[in-house]
Amino acid sequence: MSRDRALWVLPVSVVAALLLGLLPLPPSLAPLRPYWLALVVAYWVLEEPDRVGLGFAFFVGVIADLAFGSLLGEQALRLTIMAFILQRFRARLRFFPLSQQALAIGGLLLNDRIVTAAVHFTLGMPTLPAMFWLAPLLGMLLWPPVFLLFDALRLRTWRNR
Template identity: 80%
Template sequence: MTRQRPSWLMPLSVILALVLGLLPLPPELQPLRPYWLALVVAYWVIEDPDRIGLGFAFIVGLVADLAFGSLLGEQALRLVVMAFILQRFRARLRFFPMSQQALAIGGLLLNDRIVVAAIHVALGIPSLLPIAWLAPLLGMLLWAPVFLLLDALRLGHWRRR
């Protein structure tokens, strides 16, 4: 017997990640903003691979490009690269302890920064500030709370019995 996930959870989590990405921060903290959308997409690619994949990552990335006013296709490319790597190693990653999963997600977020840097170099856009390379570390630390919250909501552990 398979448990049905709430149909509202995935769209709501993506919208919340977009809103968290749009919240204003002081200019000195802006480069440290975690890539919330990547954390949410990573969760869904790992936990619902039959329905969530590269197409989902691409569409969410295009929506994020429009919402954030960034180069059209940049976030779509970033999320597709991350989703592809996650799909490739999903079987192993699912059974890692949370600390090792967080390290893997941190590596993926660091890879994301490398992709952003490569895009900026290719297009002649000013490169990232050195402090921006710390954002993957923050995302790595946030992986466990994001994963556990979404998992509890998806599996219905928040309901009273």
């Protein structure tokens, strides 16, 4: 198989993240929803920096804003900030053990929540529930399985050539 065969993993992962973000949850659990799109973008920024960068993060964020019906540009801003930080520290993060990568991703997801709270505060939107701050912890716990799943899909297509 050629390198072109591995191209399907990226768009499928983004669509899956968008669908997981649209999945209905009970109102009591909705604030705990992990930011699936951030996990997907983080993986691809770390592993395929030539294909995925700030422009990709912005584009996917705008699509997410349209799909979720949120403030236009909010998720684009959040994902672009996260992608910028990941690009800046990519050389170090790639060689961290998976547990330390998960801690770094947890910090990035917490930063994402701070950006979201700042945007909501600036625009005079209602304050976010306290459980909203627990979602980065869940994302941090999901990072290892998400990373290993995408790595297996991406590398399997490379090995089969």
